[in-house]
Each structure stands twice: as structure tokens, then as C-alpha cells.
Amino acid sequence: MDIRVQKTFEALFALEDIREMLRQSLPGSAGPADMDGFNGQIRQIRSIIDDLEAGTGVPEISRIGDTLGIRSREEEYINIQPIQAAGRLSPEARKALIAYGDGYSTCDSCRKPFRLDKISKPPIADFHQELAAFLNMDTARVVPGARRGFQAVTSSLVKPGDPVLVSSLAHYTEFLAVEAAGGVVKEVPLNENNIITADAVAEKIEDVMGQTGKTPALIMIDHFDYQLANEHDVEGIGKVAHQYDIPFLYNGAYTVGVMPVDGKRIGADFVVGSGHKSMASPAPSGVLATTDEWADTVFRTTQMKGDLTGRKFGIKEVEMLGCTLMGSTLMAMIASFPAVKERTWKWEDEVRKSNFLIDKLLEIEGSAVLSEYPRKHALSKVDTTGSFDVVAGSHKRRGFFFSDELSKKGIVGEFAGATRAWKLSTYGLSWDKVRYLADSLQEIAEKYEIKVNSNYP
Numbered sequence: 382m383d384i385r386v387q388k389t390f391e392a393l394f395a396l397e398d399i400r401e402m403l404r405q406s407l408p409g410s411a412g413p414a415d416m417d418g419f420n421g422q423i424r425q426i427r428s429i430i431d432d433l434e435a436g437t438g439v440p441e442i443s444r445i446g447d448t449l450g451i452r453s454r455e456e457e458y459i460n461i462q463p464i465q466a467a468g469r470l471s472p473e474a475r476k477a478l479i480a481y482g483d484g485y486s487t488c489d490s491c492r493k494p495f496r497l498d499k500i501s502k503p504p505i506a507d508f509h510q511e512l513a514a515f516l517n518m519d520t521a522r523v524v525p526g527a528r529r530g531f532q533a534v535t536s537s538l539v540k541p542g543d544p545v546l547v548s549s550l551a552h553y554t555e556f557l558a559v560e561a562a563g564g565v566v567k568e569v570p571l572n573e574n575n576i577i578t579a580d581a582v583a584e585k586i587e588d589v590m591g592q593t594g595k596t597p598a599l600i601m602i603d604h605f606d607y608q609l610a611n612e613h614d615v616e617g618i619g620k621v622a623h624q625y626d627i628p629f630l631y632n633g634a635y636t637v638g639v640m641p642v643d644g645k646r647i648g649a650d651f652v653v654g655s656g657h658k659s660m661a662s663p664a665p666s667g668v669l670a671t672t673d674e675w676a677d678t679v680f681r682t683t684q685m686k687g688d689l690t691g692r693k694f695g696i697k698e699v700e701m702l703g704c705t706l707m708g709s710t711l712m713a714m715i716a717s718f719p720a721v722k723e724r725t726w727k728w729e730d731e732v733r734k735s736n737f738l739i740d741k742l743l744e745i746e747g748s749a750v751l752s753e754y755p756r757k758h759a760l761s762k763v764d765t766t767g768s769f770d771v772v773a774g775s776h777k778r779r780g781f782f783f784s785d786e787l788s789k790k791g792i793v794g795e796f797a798g799a800t801r802a803w804k805l806s807t808y809g810l811s812w813d814k815v816r817y818l819a820d821s822l823q824e825i826a827e828k829y830e831i832k833v834n835s836n837y838p
């Protein structure tokens with residue numbers, strides 16, 4: 382590990398040990414009981430800081446406890462793994478994790494009626510309002526991942542045997558959310574450009590009604606799918622859904638938190654986003670937002686009464702199981718939120734970086750892009766069957782030669798061993814890093830005598 386990264390982790394950990402001494406001391410005491418231990422620890426930290434400043438020293442720590450290694454991927458590499466790019470924490474989120482890491486840390490000032498989204502200190506209630514406004518919806522809740530948002534909706538709207546329309550590029554969690562409710566997925570086909578159109582949705586609704594005699598209970602469509610990150614016609618689909626009076630769930634796992642999303646304009650009845658995928662938040666986190674029309678259904682409160690004690694739990698919401706993200710996960714999400722809101726306005730620049738990188742890749746002879754082009758998203762699926770895969774065919778490391786070469790250049794996150802179709806994301810990388818990435822791909826090509834046409838197209 383780079384010694385400055387190593388020493389940064391050592392300093393952070395050593396400070397946590399100081400913190401523990403402070404936690405162990407009596408309230409109002411002059412200092413930690415073991416003052417010698419405390420002073421010794423401070424000297425230790427000074428020497429770590431000296432090493433950090435000078436870039437010297439040797440690794441003193443390699444594990445957290447006995448089992449966990451130190452994860453320094455984001456410090457040491459350019460990480461192009463698509464699912465990780467926009468979930469990288471902001472520095473504020475990392476600080477919130479440190480300060481609010483204890484279990485139910487959100488609950489210090491929880492007062493009647495005892496529900497997470499009503500807590501005003503820290504400002505969790507305000508955050509819920511801001512989240513709804515951010516998506517231009519009426520009400521929002523935080524959920525443990527986009528998948529739990531889907532599940533709350535399917536569990537409220539889908540009855541056993543009900544058909545639910547999803548995309549032919551739908552995420553597995555959409556399938557599972559429908560399955561959990563006893564519903565049946567019906568896939569909308571792609572057009573020749575791998576896009577879900579409003580017409581295709583309308584046709585599928587007709588087909589399903591004809592075959593099953595039932596109107597679909599729900600339509601769930603990804604704005605950008607996870608396979609190609611192609612843009613699907615969510616506004617058109619919103620209109621079709623309303624014509625048939627079918628509720629529409631907009632899946633924003635790859636949009637909420639990276640680009641502006643206007644739920645009302647899209648005509649969405651539900652907007653679902655993923656905190657750990659696209660909102661610079663820890664896992665598991667996400668958002669489910671809805672309109673006044675649907676709030677009472679999806680966020681219905683408990684009606685249950687204990688048969689012996691007669692106990693009731695008032696305003697606890699059934700689908701949320703009362704409270705959802707009760708600790709540092711939510712605090713970090715809140716801490717990142719100002720930066721997340723801000724960055725959605727810079728989406729165009731992220732798209733420019735994506736196209737820059739893809740153009741440079743296309744200069745490498747035999748390479749292609751499988752996603753729609755020009756790119757409208759930072760995530761792309763590319764095909765290097767005619768370039769890097771040709772090298773893999775005769776290389777003793779096979780496809781791993783490519784990951785080896787990339788990691789030598791400090792690039793990780795492509796699917797190790799894959800040299801045919803693979804995905805990458807440029808999201809959040811500085812222009813310097815994007816250029817470095819592009820140059821690295823071309824240098825690897827040249828090293829293996831693959832032609833690079835610098836004037837493409």
C-alpha cells in the first residue's frame with residue numbers, strides 16, 4: 382500500500398483508540414484514567430503524522446481486529462466499477478460515519494410519536510421534506526436500498542397472480558420484488574436500438590390484458606438500465622401508464638443523485654433511488670418517493686392490535702416496519718446530500734467525460750461500444766472482442782493480461798478476465814483521471830501492437 386495511505390489509516394485508527402480512552406473515562410474527570418497510556422498513544426500518533434508528512438515509515442497495521450483487511454481501493458486506484466462509482470462517499474459522509482457509528486445513534490432525541498422520519502434533531506424530518514422536493518414528489522422515505530423501495534410498492538399494490546410490467550433489461554431485484562408479492566413479471570421488449578419505448582409498453586399492456594384478462598397492477602421501468610445504461614422513454618411511458626390507469630414506478634437507481642430527476646414531469650407515481658449506488662451514501666440506503674395519491678397506500682400505518690394486551694402502535698408504517706435507517710447510514714446520507722444535490726447540475730460534464738473516454742476507446746482498432754452512442758450516461762458497455770480479446774487468445778494469462786496491465790497502471794474495477802464485453806463508468810473521475818484512463822487503454826493497445834487510429838472517426 383502507498384505509505385501515505387497506509388499512514389493515514391494508521392492515524393485514523395490510532396485516533397479511534399484515543400477516542401475509546403475518552404469514552405472510558407468518568408464524566409467530568411480531568412482526563413483519561415490511564416494518562417500514561419493516553420500520552421503514549423499521542424506520541425504514537427505524532428510519529429505516524431511525521432511519517433505521513435514525509436512519506437516515510439513501514440506499515441505497522443494491516444488488519445482491523447484479526448479478520449478485516451484495510452480497503453484502500455479508492456485511495457490508491459482509479460476505480461471504474463460501475464456499481465461503485467457514484468456511491469463513493471463524500472468526506473462529509475465519512476465524518477458522519479465516524480461520529481454516528483453507534484447503533485441507534487439517530488434516536489437520541491426521538492420523541493412522540495416515535496418515528497424516524499419525524500425526528501427533528503438531528504434534522505431527519507427536514508431531510509425527508511428535502512428529499513421529496515429534490516425529486517419533485519410529495520412524500521419520501523428512506524429505505525435500505527432501491528430493492529426495498531420496490532418491495533414496499535409491490536407488497537402494497539400487487540396481489541398474487543397480478544401481472545407487473547418490467548423492462549427486458551430489468552434488474553434482478555425488480556423480479557424478486559414482484560415475486561415476493563406473488564406477482565408475475567411481464568417483460569416489455571426492446572426495440573432495435575435496445576430502448577424501451579412508450580409504444581412497446583402500450584402493446585405489452587394490451588397483450589397481457591388479452592392473454593390474462595387482467596390489467597397489470599404496476600409498471601416498473603428503469604430510466605437508465607444497468608446493462609447498457611441506455612435511456613428509456615420514461616416520460617412517454619408515464620403517459621401510457623396514466624392512459625391505462627396503471628401506477629408507474631420510475632426506477633432511478635442509476636439517476637437519482639447523479640442527474641436531475643423530476644418525478645411529476647415524468648409522471649411517476651413512485652420514484653425509487655439507490656443511496657449506495659448513486660447518492661454517495663453507505664449501504665444499505667435508498668429513497669422511495671410518491672405522490673399524495675399513493676402515500677396512504679404505500680405508507681399506511683399499522684392497524685394491528687394485540688389480542689391480550691390490546692397494544693397498538695399508532696403511526697408506525699407497515700411497509701417501513703416502523704423505522705428504516707436508524708444510524709450512521711442515514712446520517713452519512715444526510716451529510717452527503719448537499720454535495721449530491723449540487724453534483725446533479727454537473728451531469729452534462731459527466732456525460733462529456735463518458736463520451737471522451739468512449740471515443741478514445743473507439744480509436745483502438747477492433748473496439749466497439751454496445752451501449753447507445755453517443756453516450757448519455759457515465760456507465761457504458763464496450764466490446765473489445767476485436768482488440769484486447771485477440772491478445773488474450775494467445776497470452777499465457779488469457780483475459781487476465783488485460784486486468785494485469787490495467788492494475789499496473791493503477792486502474793481497477795473492470796471485470797477481471799473479461800476482454801470481450803465489459804462495463805465501465807467514468808462517473809466522478811476528474812478530467813485528469815479520465816484522460817489518464819484513456820491514455821492507459823491506448824498504451825496497453827500499442828504495447829500489444831493493436832492499431833490506434835488517433836483521428837477516429
Ligand SMILES: *Cc1c(COP(=O)(O)O)cnc(C)c1O
Nearest residue numbers: 526527528552554603607634655
Ligand atoms: C443497482 C440497481 C438496483 C438495486 O439497487 P439497491 O439499492 O442495491 O437495492 C435496482 N435497479 C437497478 C436498475 C439497478 O441498477
